Amino acid sequence: MENLIEIEHLTYGYQERAVLEDISLAIAPRDFTLLIGPNGGGKTTLLKLILGILTPWSGTIRFQGETGGRLGYVPQSARFNRTFPISVFDMVLTGCIRGDNYLSRHTREEEEKSGAILEKLALYGKRKDNITDLSGGQLQRVLIARALVSEPVSLFLDEPTTAMDITSQTDLLDLLAELQERMSIMVVTHDPTPYAQSYRHIACLNRRLYFHGRGELDSATLEKVYGCPVEILGHGIPHTLLAAHEEGERP
Amino acid sequence: MSAILSYEFMQNAILVGIMASIVCGVIGPFIVTRRMVFISGGLSHTAFGGLGIAYWLGIRPLFGAMAFVLTAAVLIGRQEEKRLSQNDLFIGILWAVGVAIGILFIHMTPGYAPDLMSFLFGNILTVPRADVLITLLLTLIVTGAVTIYYNGFVAIALDEEYARARRLPVAALKMGLMILTALSIVTLIQVVGILLVIALLTIPVAIASEFARNFRRIMLLSILCGILICLSGLMASYFIEFPSGASIILIGGALLGVVKGVKRVTNRRKTALP
Numbered sequence: 001m002e003n004l005i006e007i008e009h010l011t012y013g014y015q016e017r018a019v020l021e022d023i024s025l026a027i028a029p030r031d032f033t034l035l036i037g038p039n040g041g042g043k044t045t046l047l048k049l050i051l052g053i054l055t056p057w058s059g060t061i062r063f064q065g066e067t068g069g070r071l072g073y074v075p076q077s078a079r080f081n082r083t084f085p086i087s088v089f090d091m092v093l094t095g096c097i098r099g100d101n102y103l104s105r106h107t108r109e110e111e112e113k114s115g116a117i118l119e120k121l122a123l124y125g126k127r128k129d130n131i132t133d134l135s136g137g138q139l140q141r142v143l144i145a146r147a148l149v150s151e152p153v154s155l156f157l158d159e160p161t162t163a164m165d166i167t168s169q170t171d172l173l174d175l176l177a178e179l180q181e182r183m184s185i186m187v188v189t190h191d192p193t194p195y196a197q198s199y200r201h202i203a204c205l206n207r208r209l210y211f212h213g214r215g216e217l218d219s220a221t222l223e224k225v226y227g228c229p230v231e232i233l234g235h236g237i238p239h240t241l242l243a244a245h246e247e248g249e250r251p
Numbered sequence: 252m253s254a255i256l257s258y259e260f261m262q263n264a265i266l267v268g269i270m271a272s273i274v275c276g277v278i279g280p281f282i283v284t285r286r287m288v289f290i291s292g293g294l295s296h297t298a299f300g301g302l303g304i305a306y307w308l309g310i311r312p313l314f315g316a317m318a319f320v321l322t323a324a325v326l327i328g329r330q331e332e333k334r335l336s337q338n339d340l341f342i343g344i345l346w347a348v349g350v351a352i353g354i355l356f357i358h359m360t361p362g363y364a365p366d367l368m369s370f371l372f373g374n375i376l377t378v379p380r381a382d383v384l385i386t387l388l389l390t391l392i393v394t395g396a397v398t399i400y401y402n403g404f405v406a407i408a409l410d411e412e413y414a415r416a417r418r419l420p421v422a423a424l425k426m427g428l429m430i431l432t433a434l435s436i437v438t439l440i441q442v443v444g445i446l447l448v449i450a451l452l453t454i455p456v457a458i459a460s461e462f463a464r465n466f467r468r469i470m471l472l473s474i475l476c477g478i479l480i481c482l483s484g485l486m487a488s489y490f491i492e493f494p495s496g497a498s499i500i501l502i503g504g505a506l507l508g509v510v511k512g513v514k515r516v517t518n519r520r521k522t523a524l525p
Contacts (some may be wrong), residue, residue, distance in 0.1 A: 051416040071417045084284050084409045085464045094406060099418035102403045130464045150417075 010059035037205035070150030095146035136163030272477025295448035297349030299466035301357030324433035373444030373496030443496040
């Protein structure tokens with residue numbers, strides 16, 4: 001198996017209603033995939049299925065080697081319940097917990113790794129702060145640190161730039177570019193503009209997966225995915241994000 | 252003071268009070284952070300059904316209560332896992348049906364049920380020695396399990412989805428926590444009674460949270476708060492002959508009010524300074 005993750009004919013829904021239908025998608029090592037689509041299109045749901053948080057109705061998700069146990073997850077910071085009394089350092093340390101080690105104490109090595117990650121993400125000074133006291137952007141970085149401390153081979157980020165100002169966004173993009181050297185990255189977003197230069201594949205999701213692969217796509221197809229006219233601005237980048245494709249075309 | 256301690260009932264009361272405080276401090280913070288307060292209320296009320304049946308059968312009431320609370324915990328746990336959502340409807344029904352079963356069986360039992368009030372409102376001064384030993388066993392089980400599974404329980408209280416993504420046995424951990432909650436409730440019913448159990452699970456945690464912002468420290472402070480509250484309530488009950496359960500809860504409530512009030516005043520002073 002060449003790809004890290006291969007998804008075939010995945011279907012899932014809540015109660016009786018299907019939110020995802022017949023999704024097929026592959027993630028290669030060091031891939032950078034953007035998962036875009038309208039609200040309620042099933043982006044977060046697809047992420048949760050890949051991560052094993054939800055169980056699909058039908059279809060398969062296959063992982064190369066031990067990839068399945070080494071997925072990093074950065075949930076939406078705005079939806080994160082931050083009432084739990086925990087310091088930034090301890091929170092990052094929880095990223096080391098796995099199904100096969102949660103009964104043992106944290107090792108010295110894990111603590112050192114957590115410290116190093118915090119340092120790298122410019123959070124070391126905040127390590128003793130409670131997560132309740134962080135700004136949205138800081139919490140976002142803590143969530144990224146928690147995902148990175150386990151040294152994942154594949155990283156999944158759900159709307160990571162929502163709570164960030166432009167400077168933090170640029171920092172995040174630099175970090176992602178660096179991480180892409182050693183892991184695949186998938187970003188869920190409703191606004192692909194900041195990632196215009198980094199992504200390798202793009203997937204438009206609205207119950208069905210409409211497109212997959214870098215290139216150019218016309219606004220008529222985007223309109224079909226979003227159900228309304230859409231304009232994607234490139235901020236001076238001299239090419240559009242997406243290439244044209246027929247409906248029903250498979251990646 | 253030493254005279255008081257020489258009474259066996261007083262020794263039992265103090266021991267049960269301390270053990271109950273330990274249980275509260277160990278399990279309470281999980282109940283509060285996982286928003287299981289309503290579930291705890293439901294569980295403790297279903298105990299009444301078990302008590303009723305135990306009276307009718309003429310067996311030890313504590314065993315009846317334990318059977319009912321454990322069954323209810325497993326039912327609620329399974330329901331939650333199936334629907335992946337909160338189910339206050341189901342909990343509310345269990346709550347009322349439990350109480351109704353209790354009323355029915357007590358009605359069918361001939362004669363007056365003397366200990367009934369102590370189970371509804373708690374009477375720490377009448378706990379028999381055998382129940383002290385059962386309480387000790389329950390305390391050891393709850394504390395031991397939380398010590399062993401601490402990281403797992405923290406993981407599901409902090410971020411359940413992340414715990415699933417990290418392949419932790421989330422369903423089993425949730426069920427385990429539910430069963431430990433049930434065992435804790437059985438322990439606490441003897442101290443403050445069915446109606447007041449939730450107060451003992453929440454008030455010490457609320458006071459501790461005013462001082463500590465680290466989960467382990469909140470646990471430790473909750474235990475200390477619990478001991479302070481339980482023993483003060485016990486003394487009030489002994490000297491002024493107030494009902495013990497109500498004294499414990501009211502002292503706890505008053506302490507929480509004072510702590511919150513003092514904090515508010517000092518915070519205002521801090522911000523008022525240039």
